[in-house]
Amino acid sequence: xxxxxxxSKNGASAALCAGEVLVGVPEVMRYLRHQMRRxxxxxxxxxxxxxxxxxxxxxxxxxxxxxxxxxxxxxAMSRLVGTLVRRGLMCRKEGRDDRRRISLSLTGRGRSxxxxxxxxxxxxxxxxxxxxxxxxxxxVTAAMQVLARLFVPNASDGGxxxx
Amino acid sequence: xxxxxxxSKNGASAALCAGEVLVGVPEVMRYLRHQMRRxxxxxxxxxxxxxxxxxxxxxxxxxxxxxxxxxxxxxAMSRLVGTLVRRGLMCRKEGRDDRRRISLSLTGRGRSxxxxxxxxxxxxxxxxxxxxxxxxxxxVTAAMQVLARLFVPNASDGGxxxx
DNA sequence: TATTGTTATACTCTATAACTATA
DNA sequence: TATAGTTATAGAGTATAACAATA
Numbered sequence: 001x002x003x004x005x006x007x008s009k010n011g012a013s014a015a016l017c018a019g020e021v022l023v024g025v026p027e028v029m030r031y032l033r034h035q036m037r038r039x040x041x042x043x044x045x046x047x048x049x050x051x052x053x054x055x056x057x058x059x060x061x062x063x064x065x066x067x068x069x070x071x072x073x074x075x076a077m078s079r080l081v082g083t084l085v086r087r088g089l090m091c092r093k094e095g096r097d098d099r100r101r102i103s104l105s106l107t108g109r110g111r112s113x114x115x116x117x118x119x120x121x122x123x124x125x126x127x128x129x130x131x132x133x134x135x136x137x138x139x140v141t142a143a144m145q146v147l148a149r150l151f152v153p154n155a156s157d158g159g160x161x162x163x
Numbered sequence: 164x165x166x167x168x169x170x171s172k173n174g175a176s177a178a179l180c181a182g183e184v185l186v187g188v189p190e191v192m193r194y195l196r197h198q199m200r201r202x203x204x205x206x207x208x209x210x211x212x213x214x215x216x217x218x219x220x221x222x223x224x225x226x227x228x229x230x231x232x233x234x235x236x237x238x239a240m241s242r243l244v245g246t247l248v249r250r251g252l253m254c255r256k257e258g259r260d261d262r263r264r265i266s267l268s269l270t271g272r273g274r275s276x277x278x279x280x281x282x283x284x285x286x287x288x289x290x291x292x293x294x295x296x297x298x299x300x301x302x303v304t305a306a307m308q309v310l311a312r313l314f315v316p317n318a319s320d321g322g323x324x325x326x
Numbered sequence: 327t328a329t330t331g332t333t334a335t336a337c338t339c340t341a342t343a344a345c346t347a348t349a
Numbered sequence: 350t351a352t353a354g355t356t357a358t359a360g361a362g363t364a365t366a367a368c369a370a371t372a
Contacts, residue, residue: 071196143302
Protein backbone atom coordinates (compact mmCIF):
# COMPACT_ATOMS: atom_id res chain seq x y z
CA UNK A 1 0.00 0.00 0.00
CA UNK A 2 2.70 2.51 0.87
CA UNK A 3 5.42 2.82 -1.74
CA UNK A 4 8.70 4.03 -0.39
CA UNK A 5 9.34 6.73 -2.91
CA UNK A 6 5.85 8.06 -2.57
CA UNK A 7 6.46 10.15 0.54
CA SER A 8 8.52 12.73 -1.32
CA LYS A 9 6.26 12.67 -4.36
CA ASN A 10 3.20 13.25 -2.22
CA GLY A 11 4.90 15.54 0.24
CA ALA A 12 3.36 18.81 -0.89
CA SER A 13 -0.15 17.43 -1.15
CA ALA A 14 0.21 15.66 2.17
CA ALA A 15 1.38 18.83 3.90
CA LEU A 16 -1.52 20.79 2.46
CA CYS A 17 -3.93 18.08 3.47
CA ALA A 18 -2.47 17.92 6.99
CA GLY A 19 -3.08 21.63 7.36
CA GLU A 20 -6.70 21.21 6.41
CA VAL A 21 -7.11 18.25 8.76
CA LEU A 22 -5.63 20.36 11.52
CA VAL A 23 -8.37 22.90 10.95
CA GLY A 24 -11.34 20.64 10.27
CA VAL A 25 -10.96 17.79 12.72
CA PRO A 26 -10.72 19.87 15.90
CA GLU A 27 -13.74 21.87 14.82
CA VAL A 28 -15.86 18.78 14.38
CA MET A 29 -14.56 17.45 17.68
CA ARG A 30 -15.44 20.70 19.41
CA TYR A 31 -18.93 20.46 18.02
CA LEU A 32 -19.30 16.88 19.21
CA ARG A 33 -18.10 17.68 22.72
CA HIS A 34 -20.35 20.66 22.88
CA GLN A 35 -23.34 18.58 21.85
CA MET A 36 -22.51 15.84 24.33
CA ARG A 37 -22.21 18.35 27.13
CA ARG A 38 -25.33 20.27 26.14
CA UNK A 39 -27.69 17.35 25.94
CA UNK A 40 -25.83 15.32 28.52
CA UNK A 41 -26.15 12.12 26.54
CA UNK A 42 -26.80 9.92 29.50
CA UNK A 43 -23.97 11.81 31.23
CA UNK A 44 -21.22 10.36 29.04
CA UNK A 45 -18.03 12.23 28.29
CA UNK A 46 -16.24 11.61 25.01
CA UNK A 47 -13.56 9.33 26.48
CA UNK A 48 -16.19 7.37 28.38
CA UNK A 49 -18.17 7.05 25.19
CA UNK A 50 -15.14 5.80 23.33
CA UNK A 51 -14.42 3.24 26.02
CA UNK A 52 -17.98 1.96 25.74
CA UNK A 53 -17.66 1.77 21.96
CA UNK A 54 -14.56 -0.35 22.26
CA UNK A 55 -16.02 -2.75 24.80
CA UNK A 56 -19.25 -2.97 22.83
CA UNK A 57 -17.18 -4.23 19.90
CA UNK A 58 -14.68 -6.25 21.93
CA UNK A 59 -16.39 -8.12 24.70
CA UNK A 60 -14.15 -9.41 27.50
CA UNK A 61 -11.42 -6.97 26.55
CA UNK A 62 -8.68 -6.38 29.10
CA UNK A 63 -7.69 -3.04 30.49
CA UNK A 64 -4.49 -3.06 28.46
CA UNK A 65 -6.47 -3.70 25.30
CA UNK A 66 -8.57 -0.58 25.73
CA UNK A 67 -5.71 1.55 26.98
CA UNK A 68 -3.63 0.67 23.96
CA UNK A 69 -6.49 1.26 21.55
CA UNK A 70 -7.45 4.61 23.03
CA UNK A 71 -3.81 5.59 23.35
CA UNK A 72 -3.94 6.48 27.02
CA UNK A 73 -2.00 5.17 29.98
CA UNK A 74 -3.01 2.16 32.03
CA UNK A 75 -3.65 4.17 35.20
CA ALA A 76 -5.78 6.69 33.31
CA MET A 77 -7.73 3.84 31.77
CA SER A 78 -8.13 2.18 35.13
CA ARG A 79 -9.70 5.29 36.56
CA LEU A 80 -11.94 5.83 33.57
CA VAL A 81 -13.18 2.25 33.75
CA GLY A 82 -13.59 2.70 37.49
CA THR A 83 -16.08 5.50 37.01
CA LEU A 84 -17.97 3.51 34.36
CA VAL A 85 -18.17 0.52 36.72
CA ARG A 86 -19.27 2.75 39.60
CA ARG A 87 -22.06 4.04 37.40
CA GLY A 88 -23.17 0.55 36.49
CA LEU A 89 -22.35 0.85 32.79
CA MET A 90 -19.45 -1.57 32.67
CA CYS A 91 -18.67 -4.85 34.38
CA ARG A 92 -15.18 -5.74 35.58
CA LYS A 93 -14.52 -9.45 36.17
CA GLU A 94 -11.38 -11.39 36.90
CA GLY A 95 -9.98 -13.31 33.93
CA ARG A 96 -10.44 -17.11 34.29
CA ASP A 97 -7.08 -18.37 32.99
CA ASP A 98 -4.91 -15.34 33.82
CA ARG A 99 -6.22 -13.77 36.97
CA ARG A 100 -4.21 -10.60 36.40
CA ARG A 101 -6.14 -9.73 33.26
CA ILE A 102 -9.55 -8.28 33.89
CA SER A 103 -12.42 -9.04 31.59
CA LEU A 104 -14.58 -6.06 30.72
CA SER A 105 -18.09 -6.10 29.35
CA LEU A 106 -21.05 -3.78 29.16
CA THR A 107 -24.00 -4.10 31.47
CA GLY A 108 -27.50 -3.74 30.09
CA ARG A 109 -27.48 -0.12 31.14
CA GLY A 110 -24.08 0.30 29.51
CA ARG A 111 -25.29 -1.06 26.20
CA SER A 112 -28.32 1.14 26.37
CA UNK A 113 -26.31 4.25 27.28
CA UNK A 114 -23.95 3.51 24.44
CA UNK A 115 -26.76 3.17 21.94
CA UNK A 116 -28.47 6.33 23.12
CA UNK A 117 -25.28 8.39 23.07
CA UNK A 118 -24.22 7.05 19.70
CA UNK A 119 -27.59 7.74 18.13
CA UNK A 120 -27.74 11.25 19.57
CA UNK A 121 -24.23 12.14 18.43
CA UNK A 122 -24.94 10.74 15.01
CA UNK A 123 -28.19 12.63 14.75
CA UNK A 124 -26.51 15.90 15.75
CA UNK A 125 -23.90 15.44 13.07
CA UNK A 126 -26.36 14.27 10.45
CA UNK A 127 -28.45 17.35 11.03
CA UNK A 128 -25.59 19.60 10.00
CA UNK A 129 -24.32 17.34 7.28
CA UNK A 130 -27.76 17.13 5.73
CA UNK A 131 -27.38 20.75 4.68
CA UNK A 132 -24.65 19.78 2.23
CA UNK A 133 -25.31 18.76 -1.36
CA UNK A 134 -25.26 15.02 -1.90
CA UNK A 135 -22.00 15.13 -3.79
CA UNK A 136 -20.21 16.70 -0.87
CA UNK A 137 -21.74 14.29 1.60
CA UNK A 138 -20.38 11.42 -0.45
CA UNK A 139 -17.00 13.09 -0.56
CA VAL A 140 -16.87 13.50 3.20
CA THR A 141 -18.01 9.92 3.75
CA ALA A 142 -15.28 8.57 1.51
CA ALA A 143 -12.63 10.75 3.12
CA MET A 144 -13.64 9.64 6.61
CA GLN A 145 -13.29 6.02 5.62
CA VAL A 146 -9.83 6.77 4.32
CA LEU A 147 -8.82 8.55 7.53
CA ALA A 148 -10.26 5.82 9.73
CA ARG A 149 -8.25 3.20 7.86
CA LEU A 150 -5.17 5.37 8.18
CA PHE A 151 -5.38 6.19 11.87
CA VAL A 152 -7.01 3.16 13.47
CA PRO A 153 -4.13 0.81 14.17
CA ASN A 154 -6.02 -2.49 14.34
CA ALA A 155 -8.08 -2.10 11.20
CA SER A 156 -6.30 -4.28 8.62
CA ASP A 157 -2.97 -2.59 9.37
CA GLY A 158 -0.14 -4.90 10.32
CA GLY A 159 0.75 -2.87 13.37
CA UNK A 160 4.15 -4.49 13.98
CA UNK A 161 5.95 -1.18 13.64
CA UNK A 162 3.09 1.03 14.70
CA UNK A 163 3.62 1.26 18.44
CA UNK B 164 -27.33 26.96 0.15
CA UNK B 165 -29.56 24.76 2.29
CA UNK B 166 -32.96 24.12 0.76
CA UNK B 167 -35.58 23.15 3.23
CA UNK B 168 -36.67 19.99 1.51
CA UNK B 169 -33.12 18.80 1.25
CA UNK B 170 -32.86 17.39 4.76
CA SER B 171 -35.21 14.53 4.07
CA LYS B 172 -33.75 13.88 0.63
CA ASN B 173 -30.22 13.73 2.01
CA GLY B 174 -31.20 12.07 5.24
CA ALA B 175 -29.89 8.60 4.54
CA SER B 176 -26.58 9.79 3.12
CA ALA B 177 -26.16 12.26 5.94
CA ALA B 178 -26.76 9.58 8.56
CA LEU B 179 -24.26 7.27 6.92
CA CYS B 180 -21.76 10.07 6.67
CA ALA B 181 -22.30 11.04 10.31
CA GLY B 182 -21.52 7.48 11.34
CA GLU B 183 -18.26 7.60 9.44
CA VAL B 184 -17.35 10.99 10.90
CA LEU B 185 -18.03 9.59 14.34
CA VAL B 186 -15.43 6.92 13.69
CA GLY B 187 -12.82 8.88 11.79
CA VAL B 188 -12.64 12.20 13.57
CA PRO B 189 -12.02 10.87 17.08
CA GLU B 190 -9.30 8.61 15.73
CA VAL B 191 -7.45 11.48 14.13
CA MET B 192 -7.92 13.51 17.29
CA ARG B 193 -6.57 10.70 19.41
CA TYR B 194 -3.53 10.54 17.17
CA LEU B 195 -2.98 14.29 17.42
CA ARG B 196 -3.26 14.32 21.19
CA HIS B 197 -0.95 11.39 21.45
CA GLN B 198 1.64 13.10 19.27
CA MET B 199 1.39 16.34 21.22
CA ARG B 200 1.86 14.52 24.49
CA ARG B 201 4.65 12.32 23.21
CA UNK B 202 6.81 15.07 21.78
CA UNK B 203 5.61 17.68 24.22
CA UNK B 204 5.38 20.37 21.57
CA UNK B 205 6.66 23.13 23.74
CA UNK B 206 4.45 21.76 26.50
CA UNK B 207 1.20 22.74 24.80
CA UNK B 208 -2.01 20.82 25.31
CA UNK B 209 -4.58 20.75 22.54
CA UNK B 210 -6.88 23.38 24.12
CA UNK B 211 -3.90 25.64 24.78
CA UNK B 212 -2.83 25.21 21.21
CA UNK B 213 -6.27 26.09 19.95
CA UNK B 214 -6.35 29.20 22.09
CA UNK B 215 -3.02 30.27 20.63
CA UNK B 216 -4.32 29.63 17.13
CA UNK B 217 -7.30 31.85 17.74
CA UNK B 218 -5.31 34.72 19.20
CA UNK B 219 -2.71 34.39 16.47
CA UNK B 220 -5.51 35.04 13.97
CA UNK B 221 -7.46 37.54 16.09
CA UNK B 222 -5.13 39.93 17.83
CA UNK B 223 -6.61 41.87 20.74
CA UNK B 224 -9.41 39.36 21.10
CA UNK B 225 -11.36 39.45 24.34
CA UNK B 226 -11.85 36.51 26.64
CA UNK B 227 -15.47 36.19 25.58
CA UNK B 228 -14.42 36.04 21.93
CA UNK B 229 -12.19 33.04 22.49
CA UNK B 230 -14.55 31.33 24.89
CA UNK B 231 -17.38 31.55 22.42
CA UNK B 232 -15.27 30.37 19.52
CA UNK B 233 -13.84 27.40 21.40
CA UNK B 234 -17.23 26.64 22.87
CA UNK B 235 -16.12 26.58 26.49
CA UNK B 236 -17.24 28.58 29.48
CA UNK B 237 -15.81 31.93 30.46
CA UNK B 238 -14.29 30.65 33.73
CA ALA B 239 -12.68 27.71 31.93
CA MET B 240 -11.28 30.09 29.36
CA SER B 241 -10.05 32.44 32.04
CA ARG B 242 -8.06 29.69 33.68
CA LEU B 243 -6.70 28.43 30.39
CA VAL B 244 -5.55 31.92 29.47
CA GLY B 245 -4.17 32.29 32.96
CA THR B 246 -1.80 29.39 32.48
CA LEU B 247 -0.72 30.69 29.07
CA VAL B 248 -0.03 34.11 30.57
CA ARG B 249 1.85 32.55 33.49
CA ARG B 250 4.02 30.72 30.99
CA GLY B 251 4.75 33.87 29.07
CA LEU B 252 3.00 32.81 25.88
CA MET B 253 0.12 35.23 25.97
CA CYS B 254 -0.31 38.82 27.06
CA ARG B 255 -3.39 40.05 28.90
CA LYS B 256 -3.98 43.81 28.80
CA GLU B 257 -6.86 45.97 29.88
CA GLY B 258 -9.08 47.23 27.05
CA ARG B 259 -8.70 50.99 26.38
CA ASP B 260 -12.32 52.05 25.84
CA ASP B 261 -14.05 49.37 27.90
CA ARG B 262 -11.90 48.48 30.84
CA ARG B 263 -13.86 45.31 31.53
CA ARG B 264 -12.85 43.71 28.25
CA ILE B 265 -9.35 42.31 28.23
CA SER B 266 -7.20 42.46 25.14
CA LEU B 267 -5.26 39.31 24.41
CA SER B 268 -2.23 38.94 22.21
CA LEU B 269 0.66 36.54 21.77
CA THR B 270 4.09 37.28 23.11
CA GLY B 271 7.14 36.52 21.00
CA ARG B 272 7.49 33.23 22.81
CA GLY B 273 3.80 32.56 22.25
CA ARG B 274 4.07 33.11 18.52
CA SER B 275 7.11 30.91 18.38
CA UNK B 276 5.50 28.15 20.45
CA UNK B 277 2.45 28.32 18.22
CA UNK B 278 4.53 28.01 15.08
CA UNK B 279 6.57 25.13 16.46
CA UNK B 280 3.54 23.22 17.67
CA UNK B 281 1.62 23.82 14.49
CA UNK B 282 4.49 22.71 12.30
CA UNK B 283 5.09 19.60 14.39
CA UNK B 284 1.45 18.58 14.40
CA UNK B 285 1.23 19.18 10.69
CA UNK B 286 4.37 17.17 10.06
CA UNK B 287 3.09 14.26 12.13
CA UNK B 288 -0.11 14.19 10.15
CA UNK B 289 1.58 14.69 6.82
CA UNK B 290 3.84 11.74 7.53
CA UNK B 291 0.88 9.41 7.77
CA UNK B 292 -1.08 11.05 5.02
CA UNK B 293 1.86 10.81 2.67
CA UNK B 294 1.30 7.05 2.57
CA UNK B 295 -1.95 7.55 0.71
CA UNK B 296 -2.24 7.72 -3.06
CA UNK B 297 -2.53 11.25 -4.39
CA UNK B 298 -6.15 10.84 -5.35
CA UNK B 299 -7.12 9.99 -1.78
CA UNK B 300 -5.08 12.85 -0.39
CA UNK B 301 -6.99 15.22 -2.61
CA UNK B 302 -10.24 13.66 -1.51
CA VAL B 303 -9.40 14.11 2.17
CA THR B 304 -8.27 17.69 1.60
CA ALA B 305 -11.51 18.58 -0.11
CA ALA B 306 -13.61 16.89 2.54
CA MET B 307 -11.82 18.72 5.32
CA GLN B 308 -12.50 22.03 3.68
CA VAL B 309 -16.16 21.11 3.49
CA LEU B 310 -16.27 20.12 7.17
CA ALA B 311 -14.40 23.21 8.26
CA ARG B 312 -16.89 25.41 6.42
CA LEU B 313 -19.72 23.46 7.97
CA PHE B 314 -18.54 23.50 11.58
CA VAL B 315 -16.59 26.71 11.94
CA PRO B 316 -19.12 29.46 12.53
CA ASN B 317 -17.05 32.47 11.52
CA ALA B 318 -15.42 31.18 8.32
CA SER B 319 -17.30 32.84 5.44
CA ASP B 320 -20.58 32.00 7.09
CA GLY B 321 -22.95 34.93 7.46
CA GLY B 322 -22.19 35.25 11.13
CA UNK B 323 -24.99 37.71 11.85
CA UNK B 324 -26.31 35.36 14.49
CA UNK B 325 -22.97 33.87 15.42
CA UNK B 326 -21.23 36.85 16.96
C1' DT C 327 11.72 -11.34 37.26
C1' DA C 328 8.01 -9.74 34.09
C1' DT C 329 3.17 -8.54 33.46
C1' DT C 330 -1.39 -6.62 34.83
C1' DG C 331 -3.63 -3.70 37.22
C1' DT C 332 -4.46 -0.28 41.13
C1' DT C 333 -3.44 3.59 44.15
C1' DA C 334 -0.99 8.05 45.15
C1' DT C 335 -0.04 12.43 43.57
C1' DA C 336 -0.17 16.22 40.63
C1' DC C 337 -1.43 18.59 36.61
C1' DT C 338 -4.95 20.42 33.06
C1' DC C 339 -9.78 20.95 31.40
C1' DT C 340 -14.27 21.97 32.40
C1' DA C 341 -18.65 23.43 34.65
C1' DT C 342 -21.61 26.06 37.98
C1' DA C 343 -21.91 29.38 41.58
C1' DA C 344 -20.43 33.41 43.82
C1' DC C 345 -17.88 37.41 43.52
C1' DT C 346 -15.53 42.03 41.76
C1' DA C 347 -15.09 45.78 38.73
C1' DT C 348 -16.79 48.46 35.13
C1' DA C 349 -20.55 50.31 32.28
C1' DT D 350 -29.07 46.57 36.54
C1' DA D 351 -26.21 44.30 33.00
C1' DT D 352 -21.73 42.83 31.28
C1' DA D 353 -16.69 41.08 31.49
C1' DG D 354 -13.77 38.62 34.08
C1' DT D 355 -12.02 36.21 38.14
C1' DT D 356 -12.05 33.07 42.03
C1' DA D 357 -14.00 29.02 44.57
C1' DT D 358 -15.19 24.51 44.31
C1' DA D 359 -15.81 20.13 42.28
C1' DG D 360 -15.23 16.34 39.11
C1' DA D 361 -13.23 14.16 34.93
C1' DG D 362 -9.00 13.14 32.13
C1' DT D 363 -4.30 12.43 32.08
C1' DA D 364 0.62 11.25 33.36
C1' DT D 365 4.43 9.35 36.25
C1' DA D 366 5.80 6.86 40.27
C1' DA D 367 5.08 3.43 43.62
C1' DC D 368 2.73 -0.54 44.81
C1' DA D 369 0.20 -5.35 44.93
C1' DA D 370 -1.02 -9.58 42.86
C1' DT D 371 -0.30 -13.02 39.60
C1' DA D 372 2.48 -15.58 36.23
